[in-house]
Amino acid sequence: MFSSKEEFKETFLRRLEMTYGKSFDQISRKDQFYILGQMVKEYISKDWIASIEKTRASKTKQIYYLSIEFLPGRFLGSNVLNLGIMDVLSEGLKDLGIDLSEIEDAEADAGLGNGGLGRLAACFLDSLASLSLPGHGCGIRYKHGLFEQKIIDGYQVEYPEHWLHGFVWEVKKPNLAVEVPFWGKVESYTEDGKLKFRHVDAVKVLAVPYDVPVVGYQNKIVNSLRLWSAEPTIYPGLEDVARYKRETEAVTEFLYPNDTHDEGKILRLKQQYFLVSATLRSIIRSFRKKYIDIELFPEKVGLHINDTHPVLAIPELMRILIDEEGLSWEKAWSITTNTISYTNHTTLSEALERWPIRIMEPLLPRIFMIIHEINERFCEELWDAYPGSWGLIESMAVIAHGEVKMAHLAIAGSFSINGVAKLHTEILKHREMRNFYQFYPHKFNNKTNGITHRRWLLKANPELSALISEAIGDGWIKHPEQLENLKGFSSDQTFLEKLISIKRKKKEQLASRMLKNAGIQVDPHSIFDIQVKRLHAYKRQLLNVFHIMYLYNRMKEDKYFKPYPRTFVFGAKASPGYYYAKKVIKLINSLAEKVNSDPEVNPYIKVVFLENYNVSLAEEIFPAAEISEQISTASKEASGTGNMKFMINGAVTIGTLDGANVEMAERLGQDNIFIFGLRSEEVLNYQSSGGYRPYDYYHADDRIHLICSQLINGFFPDAEEFEPIYDSLLAENDQYFVLRDFSSYIERQKDVSDAYQDQLSWTKKSLMNIAMAGFFSSDRTIQEYADGIWKIQPI
Incomplete structure (x- = not known):
């Protein structure tokens, strides 16, 4: 039924009419999705059965x-892409006056x-x-x-x-x-x-x-x-x-x-x-x-x-x-x-x-x-x-102090324990699980995370994918390490201008989504600075908020200060029982309301919180991003995979040396990533030895003093709303070093803004990120699991 667009159209129309008993123009997009999905699943079934039988026989x-x-x-778009029937479906649906993406949007x-x-x-x-x-x-x-x-x-x-x-x-x-x-x-x-x-x-x-x-x-x-x-x-x-x-x-x-x-x-x-x-x-x-x-x-x-x-x-x-x-x-x-x-x-x-x-x-x-x-x-x-080492044994026991420790059970009962980035694995081996590593050194290994480049580049960004294939061939789809061949185009002005044009198009598309979903008009020519991930204190959405507050305050204090226009985009869900994280979401939205409604500020800064962040929304966000916020407290993010999705779509990272950011920086070089803040060993040393006093930064830095005060002094309508955030920084000793890293972050953000204004130079950074992203494919990760841990062979 997918051998030609004519056969597809005939089957599709017949199935729609037989199922719903309506004329084609009366059938909804959801109904069209249901029938198309059923057809695709039937098409999959033959290979599904054959795969099961092949595995069983072998x-x-x-x-x-x-x-x-x-x-x-x-599933629809991904399945159609992987089956190799995208063109037949797209062309057949186009003849019927339907865009395949419209049917995809009907799927939850x-x-x-x-x-x-x-x-x-x-x-x-x-x-x-x-x-x-x-x-x-x-x-x-x-x-x-x-x-x-x-x-x-x-x-x-x-x-x-x-x-x-x-x-x-x-x-x-x-x-x-x-x-x-x-x-x-x-x-x-x-x-x-x-x-x-x-x-x-x-x-x-x-x-x-x-x-x-x-x-x-x-x-x-x-x-x-x-x-x-x-x-x-x-x-x-x-x-x-x-x-x-x-x-x-x-x-x-x-x-x-x-x-x-x-x-x-x-x-x-x-x-x-x-x-x-x-x-x-x-x-x-x-x-x-x-x-x-x-x-x-x-x-x-x-x-x-x-x-x-x-x-x-x-x-x-x-x-x-x-x-x-x-x-x-x-x-x-x-x-x-x-x-x-x-x-x-x-x-x-x-x-x-x-x-x-x-x-x-x-x-x-x-x-x-x-x-x-x-x-x-x-x-x-x-x-x-x-x-005789009772204390050591008690600390490693599976059961102690009335609790069953699941990580200890996992280590005792498995043959392999892996971390998900080089830094993470080293922290496990030498700090967090040091005693277990000394007892079971042969069990520990590293497998740096990866993403499926087929969904996050080939499917999410077809325009960029087409440009890449035009330049280096389509071998990268099955062999993502071939993306490195793009480095040869870093001086090709025609290629770089095409890259700029594609990014602009994806920004315009996301701007339309923001207007539709959040009701906020943003300038597609502004820098798209994006942080989308689960909301947790260690991921430090709060540090990003403080940068925006700093820009707002400076514009109010100095009428001659006009930052390069920037659109700050957030997307995050907080766990329903995570009170603090929900306060940060409220803070982001309160700040957005203040910034976006201020005519002196909003030509230069816009803040958008996109609700219900999920995979399909992410597929629109990553291709449009220019700055990827990966600003977790060093040593706290095991790996990160959002950083890789941004990278492969040409966003430039501002981040700490945490998780897989470390390996990204090694591959990119310092010219193509903006690193700031404490290193992991400094954070761990503070935590083990003490010595960090956030009040020192609060009193010594007027910018920090003002921002923290604004959380509780009526700057936002409800003066008591953000007291828990204020207390987390000062009364509770700023567990994730937001105030300690603030100055470094602000300085690097200024570097980002300056670098962006040379568009050709910025686009070269963007290209380098795409070119070096092949290593962070989950194909590489899974092959390492297959060879190093599971010992499995292809079917």
């Missing part, structure tokens, strides 16, 4: 990537993630399929995803996200459903002279799989993303049916329920066990159909846990191998620790999950028993290595 090792988040965004984002963690997982799945590697995603089918963000009177307000309505890509497989038990108790019994255990009186939840195809780039390989949905099941002893139904459906209702109270903590832990238990039961069942010897498991299956959320895979695999497969503890542990690998995504101690025993033990009684035994044996190993 008996090759398969990787299962477990993540509590996946953030794939919209699959919002199964919060930010970089989920988007990274989605990029990895794209690269696995595009490299013909047998790797599948395993996640949760959240009914409402994260949340839909609305900004009302400057405040973030959360609404349920109805992304599943009209989601055409999934295939429900109720015949593969499994039961997951919670609560109850553990009974011991003897069988054939062996002590055994069984989980009884449990509350059971049915896990129903929905498979979504993951299409490789024009290679006929289709892997799977399996999403589990919690549904009620019927079993003896069920009493309060209505309550059971509510509690069951809550398991996959929302991503990240608020865990400030025990009820939310229990629900989060339920989600984590639900994911790993359903996934492992399914994998073992599939394995058993092909192999008799369970000890072959690590040779044929790899389980990768994306951060600590799926770490319960370790005790769950142990439970299955001991209780259901009848293996000894030693054999089960050998299989488990040769099967599971773990990626750590943080250096923030508060982000390393810990679960109170009082919650875990009653909810997951058998799993807690196994974790307790893992801890006992692990501590014995430590005692043998460090006899």
